[in-house]
Amino acid sequence: MEIDMQHISKSFGPNVVLKDVNFSVTGGEVHALMGENGAGKSTMMNILTGLLEPNGGVIKVDGQETHFANALEAEQHGIAFIHQEMNNFVEMPVLDNMFLNKEIKSRWGFIDNDKMKALANASLDRLGMKVNLERPIGELSVGQQQMIEIAKSLMTDAKVIIMDEPTAALTENEIQKLFTVIKSLKAQGVGIIYISHRMEELFAISDRVTVMRDGLTINTYKTAETNVQQIVHDMVGRDLGDFYPDRNPKFGDTMIKVNGLTSRGVFKDISFAVRSGEILAFSGLMGAGRTEIMRAIFGIDKLDAGTIEINGETVQISNPNEAIAHNVGFLTEDRKSEGLILDDSIADNIDLPSIDGFTKHGLIDRKADREFVELLMKRLTVKATSADEEAGSLSGGNQQKVVLAKWVGSGSQVLILDEPTRGVDVGAKREIYDLMNELTDRGTAIIMVSSDLDEVLGFSDNIAVVYEGQLMGIVPTATASQESVMTLATGGER
Structure with missing residues (x-):
């Protein structure tokens, strides 16, 4: 699948959030999307998946102008979105959250729990994760809930997966498992839109990177042809210096x-x-x-x-x-x-x-x-x-x-x-x-x-x-x- 977003704009009243934004992704590539908080990254993805209406611009999917009425319609067309902010029903079991509004039913119309459990466990296995599917999801850590969000996207027949800060709550071990899955998806021709603030991840897995600032697309690079300093400069509009300031502590009592x-x-x-x-x-x-x-x-x-x-x-x-x-x-x-x-x-x-x-x-x-x-x-x-x-x-x-x-x-x-x-x-x-x-x-x-x-x-x-x-x-x-x-x-x- 190839997605091409052209000249996208969006305003909330007098507040202009996106101004003539361009972005594309093709099957089998990881296209990273970078930018400071408030740059418009999530807004652009919400427009792509039908959660928001643009004020202007065109979205083409495989060359055809396309408009999704809602996120479910986008998902049915093969676009999955792993959101940064999770919206789980904390008292409900893990399994019910994973299949909310997507329950598998038998030929008699009854919910097929066995089939749902098998599919959920297979998806979790790909991430090296074991979870009691009957446990309330609210009892799990933020990191475990994030892994479950990723597992949910793997259960769909997605052609493009949007990952918004997927590793924010994960440890190094979990991140490496996710990267292995991403490489496998790439090999299967799946396109990945990868939103992250972690530079090391960008250079580890992406093929291209687009930088946004203040609702504008500043530049798009082949990842192999750019560097941290250039991307940081594009993101903040200035050179930032070292990531970590010097520590000169004076310890007291x-x-x-x-x-x-x-x-x-x-x-x-x-x-x-x-x-x-x-x-x-x-x-x-x-x-x-x-x-x-x-x-x-x-x-x-x-x-x-x-x-x-x-x-x-x-x-x-x-x-x-x-x-x-x-x-x-x-x-x-x-x-x-x-x-x-x-x-x-x-x-x-x-x-x-x-x-x-x-x-x-x-x-x-x-x-x-x-x-x-x-x-x-x-x-x-x-x-x-x-x-x-x-x-x-x-x-x-x-x-x-x-x-x-x-x-x-x-x-x-x-x-x-x-x-x-x-x-x-x-x-x-x-x-x-x-x-x-x-x-x-x-x-x-x-x-x-x-x-x-x-x-x-x-x-x-x-x-x-x-x-x-x-x-x-x-x-x-x-x-x-x-x-x-x-x-x-x-x-x-x-």
């Missing part, structure tokens, strides 16, 4: 110390400490227990044993309010369902942990509060029409900045960042790293959970590696390597 943290069946005997000015990265494979450890520290999940000390004082944290009272902040890995109230304004989201500071005698000082919110939005370069805009209307990267702004504004002395740059473009990543440097310079202790091993090695002071709920070791970043971290992450010894 221990801000947080945990001893023997245990949650039966999840993690056991976790002990570590983080000093003022330090970034301690947590690495490990998907399902190792990193996020669960952080949720327990923040009081979301129950601990069966262990102690937590903040500034040398043993504290009891049984819920997030108590964690916030002890100046602990937590940027969750699932910003959509846990980090934000999507229907509320940007201002209301940023205010959540800090609003008491603007309240006197039951009244909120609206002027001071608005200045506080707008200062944080400016500092984190949140792209929005105003602080009153709904958080759910923002791009993924800007939503992440709003969650960060919430915790920066709260004055957290200990800040837990679970996948802080997931789904964030290269320019915004650098802004987040600069902010983390600024926070540690001011004495904040940061715990960073990341599945991006380059990020772990490129921007931390020490690395804690978790394997199957156990802390295998803490290694200085200066002496660590990909091999040494992965050895620990897979249960080996240093």
